[in-house]
Amino acid sequence: MFVSFDQLPAHARIWIYQANRSLTSEELASVEPALRQFAEEWTSHGRALAASAAFLHHQFLVIGLDEALADASGCSIDSSVRFVRALEQALNITLLEKSQLAFLVDGEVQLVDRRELKTAVAEGRLRPETPYFDNTIAQHQQLGRAWPAPAASTWLARYFAGA
Incomplete structure (x- = not known):
């Protein structure tokens, strides 16, 4: 289930993915529905996750999860990485490279x-x-x-x- 990013609790777990370049305002606006849809549909063992996803500073994809409601499983983390890879292709950026x-x-x-x-x-x-x-x-x-x-x-x- 989607939770507004600013409404995630302080203890929420986050994952940060850094883009290799700053995204334009147009790119951010175009990807916003996909971020919301991902968070809305993200599940762990069939249970909905209280999650959010947002780009911060035009360059960092941050995925947040309130684990008090349900933890991420290996399969749900795999699905989040697939989502990140899809964003890389859609925006022609890299998010998973760490150098x-x-x-x-x-x-x-x-x-x-x-x-x-x-x-x-x-x-x-x-x-x-x-x-x-x-x-x-x-x-x-x-x-x-x-x-x-x-x-x-x-x-x-x-x-x-x-x-």
Whole structure:
């Protein structure tokens, strides 16, 4: 069953998928019905799931699930990945590729290849306070509190040691 994204409880489980580019307002509007339909129809062992899906910052697909009502099963997670793959094809984007890290620089999402991270820090393009989108967070409440978070307060802290 569909739940408005902003109505998901703080403890709701989330999955974040980062697009390789920013989506246009037109693309976001065109995909909105599919996001709602996915959440409306998503089930686990035949039981409806209280779920939502939304694009945040024009670049991050976030799927949320209130597990207090029903947990996601392996099959339901597989169906969510199939949905993500369908979105990739429909929008001509990648969402499942993980080699790019996202930072908020001058109000814009900027992607940095993992292999270029040390260089970006050494050159001062990324600083300890640069907001980083840690897409491994797993609860809805973390979106407002720690997403994005200063890079040095995340798992990236080791890159700023001594900086």
